[in-house]
Amino acid sequence: MYTIMAIKLSPRNKIAPTVQEILTRYGCIIKVRLGLHEASVDACSASGLILLELLGDEKNQIIKLTEELNSLEYVTAKLLEI
Template sequence: MRIIMGILIGHREEEAVKVQELLTKYGCYIKTRLGLHDTPTEGSCSSKGLLILEFMPGNEKEVDALEAELKKLESFVVKRMEF
């Protein structure tokens, strides 16, 4: 099974350390990581960020655990696709 997860971070500046800690903890299961954020005006950053993760096959338990931990964080929206 192929799992893709989208993570919308509501307060990127305040939550960046927490996200990085979790991504490091589950890093061995992540195949692809793509980070996107809006730039409202040139030279500035948006407070929101979007992460897209693709996981290595066969690690559903670890993906479930990461998803549960991310959903505990206040400003996060987590969505998942399975193929």
Template sequence: MEKVPIKTVMAILVDNRKETAERVQKILTAWGCLIKTRLGLHDGVLDNCSDAGLIILELVGSSEQHKELCEKLNKMPGVKADYMELSFDS
């Protein structure tokens, strides 16, 4: 029987980017081997950048690792993270 592929996607909301982004980056760097794809989004151009941002990650690794990363991010003030697993049923 063929194994059904599971994709894990994490979304991270970052408020007060100027003060929070560096700490978020340190956590993501420490867990970098779990991150297959990363997309960072925020509104703004040149001197008019928004203070909030959204990071979307495609993760590899175990469910336990995903949970631990999510918990570490959620302990930070101004950060909200959550993840989901997606798959096709066979």
């Protein structure tokens, strides 16, 4: 089973440092992290998406991480188990 979290940040630049701080605290349960945002030579998107693969057996930590992220303005975190 895979435990995947999708985190949407908008505006990305305003909230990213706080999200980074939270992710660092939960770093031991994060197996894979991928950050996505639109970027070009002329512009950088105001919104971003972070995808995480989490250690599925750490349910309490995953719940705490999700709640902490969702408590922030400009952040939405969703879990998917497949």
